[in-house]
Amino acid sequence: MNTASREQLVGQLNWRYATKAFDPQKKIEPADWAALEEALRLSPSSIGLQLWKFIVVDDPAVREKLRAAGYAQPQITDAAKLVVFAVKTDITEADIDAHLEEIAKVRGVSLESLAPLRGMAMASVIQAMDAEARVAWAKRQVYIALGTFLTSAALLGIDACPMEGFSPPDFDSILGLPEKGLASVVIATAGQRAADDKYAGLAKVRFPLDRVLVRI
Amino acid sequence: MNTASREQLVGQLNWRYATKAFDPQKKIEPADWAALEEALRLSPSSIGLQLWKFIVVDDPAVREKLRAAGYAQPQITDAAKLVVFAVKTDITEADIDAHLEEIAKVRGVSLESLAPLRGMAMASVIQAMDAEARVAWAKRQVYIALGTFLTSAALLGIDACPMEGFSPPDFDSILGLPEKGLASVVIATAGQRAADDKYAGLAKVRFPLDRVLVRI
Numbered sequence: 001m002n003t004a005s006r007e008q009l010v011g012q013l014n015w016r017y018a019t020k021a022f023d024p025q026k027k028i029e030p031a032d033w034a035a036l037e038e039a040l041r042l043s044p045s046s047i048g049l050q051l052w053k054f055i056v057v058d059d060p061a062v063r064e065k066l067r068a069a070g071y072a073q074p075q076i077t078d079a080a081k082l083v084v085f086a087v088k089t090d091i092t093e094a095d096i097d098a099h100l101e102e103i104a105k106v107r108g109v110s111l112e113s114l115a116p117l118r119g120m121a122m123a124s125v126i127q128a129m130d131a132e133a134r135v136a137w138a139k140r141q142v143y144i145a146l147g148t149f150l151t152s153a154a155l156l157g158i159d160a161c162p163m164e165g166f167s168p169p170d171f172d173s174i175l176g177l178p179e180k181g182l183a184s185v186v187i188a189t190a191g192q193r194a195a196d197d198k199y200a201g202l203a204k205v206r207f208p209l210d211r212v213l214v215r216i
Numbered sequence: 217m218n219t220a221s222r223e224q225l226v227g228q229l230n231w232r233y234a235t236k237a238f239d240p241q242k243k244i245e246p247a248d249w250a251a252l253e254e255a256l257r258l259s260p261s262s263i264g265l266q267l268w269k270f271i272v273v274d275d276p277a278v279r280e281k282l283r284a285a286g287y288a289q290p291q292i293t294d295a296a297k298l299v300v301f302a303v304k305t306d307i308t309e310a311d312i313d314a315h316l317e318e319i320a321k322v323r324g325v326s327l328e329s330l331a332p333l334r335g336m337a338m339a340s341v342i343q344a345m346d347a348e349a350r351v352a353w354a355k356r357q358v359y360i361a362l363g364t365f366l367t368s369a370a371l372l373g374i375d376a377c378p379m380e381g382f383s384p385p386d387f388d389s390i391l392g393l394p395e396k397g398l399a400s401v402v403i404a405t406a407g408q409r410a411a412d413d414k415y416a417g418l419a420k421v422r423f424p425l426d427r428v429l430v431r432i
Contacts, residue, residue: 002227003373004220006251011218013258013368035222041425042229044366046380048421054429062432103421124381136352140359144378147363150260152229155371157219162360164262165340175432205264205319209257213270216278216391 004155016154019161019189020199022079026192032156033081036190039152040083043145047121049099051091051138052145053182055084055175062174069170070187075161080191083149084171085142086182091134096121135183142185153190160190220371232370235377235405236415238295242408248372249297252406255368256299259361263337265315267307267354268361269398271300271391278390285386286403291377296407299365300387301358302398307350312337351399358401369406376406 028036040054057063060077066084067076076082088095099121100114129137146162153160164186171177171184193200206212244252256270273279276293282300283292292298304311315337316330345353362378369376380402387393387400409416422428 001231001373002224004224004228004371006247006372008218008220009368009371010251010254010258012220013255013364015217016260018260018264031222035226037425037429038226039229039367041422041428042226042420043363044232044234044378046378048234050423050428052428055432056429057432059432099421102423106419106421140356143356143359144363144366147259147360147365148229148367149363150360151255151364151367151371152225155220155225155367156222157217162260162262203322204258205315205322206257207266207318209253212257212266212268213253213272216271216273216275 008155012154012157013151014204015157016150016160017199017202017204019075019079019159019191019193019197021194021197022075022159022189022191023194024078026080028080028158028191032158035156036149036152036158039148040145043148045141045144046137047099047125049095049121049125051088051095052142053086053088054145055086057082057084057175065174066166066171069174070163070166073163073165075163075189078191079161079189081189083188083190084175084184085146085186085188086177087135087138087142087185088181089135089183090181091125091131091138093122093126096125139185146186146188149188158190159193160188163187163189224371228370228373229367230420231373232366232376233415233418233420235291235375235407235409235413237410237413238291238375238405238407239410240294242296244296244374244407248374251372252365252368252374255364256361259364261357261360262353263315263341265311265337265341267304267311268358269302269304270361271302273298273300273391281390282382282387285390286379286382289379289381291379291405294407295377295405297405299404299406300391300400301362301402301404302393303351303354303358303401304397305351305399306397307341307347307354309338309342312341355401362402362404365404374406375409376404379403379405
């Protein structure tokens with residue numbers, strides 16, 4: 001283990017904030033960005049199904065279009081990086097089998113030995129939910145990846161801003177997501193705060209612990 | 217800044233796994249647990265509304281009841297800590313005002329100066345969504361806190377297991393949530409893996425990056 005300290009964790013979570021103005025000149029070091037992509041990849045999800053796609057948009061022309069579909073928020077073009085968190089919209093038995101095949105490959109076990117896991121996944125994902133409920137559930141999973149990403153960026157000292165203020169149908173259309181069986185859920189921008197972002201200096205606002213946490 | 221290194225971040229995210237067997241004798245150091253509670257408190261949420269409650273269940277008798285409502289999964293009683301992530305079920309204008317009042321207090325600004333933020337929050341949360349959509353949206357936010365919690369625990373070297381396999385209505389009833397305007401969404405257990413947890417030694421299964429990440 002190569003753990004972080006409590007002071008690092010809490011200090012960096014206090015340091016982070018939803019960055020409103022990024023310095024458009026500042027890039028993220030490639031090795032840092034690779035670590036954040038790896039954090040996305042390693043993000044937990046229910047049953048490990050990973051029913052998501054992370055779309056990293058670097059193309060400036062596409063960014064411009066997305067900005068127009070995102071209430072003209074400057075982060076969308078100014079941040080060094082933009083990630084569109086997308087969900088699979090047609091979740092079927094094949095998604096469960098894709099995961100099982102990956103398990104079999106990585107762990108060198110037979111698919112037959114995974115039959116109990118398959119039965120559980122089929123029951124809880126395919127049989128217990130209709131198509132709409134499945135997508136709603138998979139969308140919630142996407143927010144685990146968002147939380148992983150934001151916490152990871154904070155730990156590395158990289159500014160980020162999660163954003164729901166955009167038109168998902170417009171984003172989907174610009175990125176060609178429907179034909180890929182995907183839909184945008186939430187986005188995050190990352191980079192370095194502008195020296196004059198007035199939000200950077202504001203005190204963080206969170207309820208006191210006793211208002212959000214109950215002990216039983 | 218007191219950042220973690222890329223190696224720490226990626227190393228600890230690889231170290232973590234959904235712990236199936238906890239050592240019931242191993243507790244979490246109080247200072248470490250306090251840091252994890254602080255990570256929950258500091259978790260980002262849309263517009264900063266924090267429409268959640270984290271229920272930390274220490275009472276062994278309550279844990280026993282919850283285990284029965286959680287497919288008898290041993291983590292629910294054996295883990296040092298159990299957190300039930302709950303969402304507010306009646307989200308109204310008052311929730312927006314509670315947040316604005318906290319901003320005014322913490323930042324020493326007038327409520328009047330926050331009128332534009334209030335207008336945005338009212339439009340996007342109250343006017344744009346009906347009660348059902350609001351709860352569905354708030355539930356997604358809860359998963360940001362879950363991602364924050366799991367990543368934070370991994371960074372500190374604390375084992376954890378996110379769990380959706382439980383009966384939310386039964387959990388709600390055992391914890392008395394409906395009368396508090398809350399509903400359970402997802403749970404997490406935390407502590408130290410048992411020496412004989414056979415899952416601890418298994419290779420982590422994630423799709424290769426090019427299967428979950430697209431560059432545009």
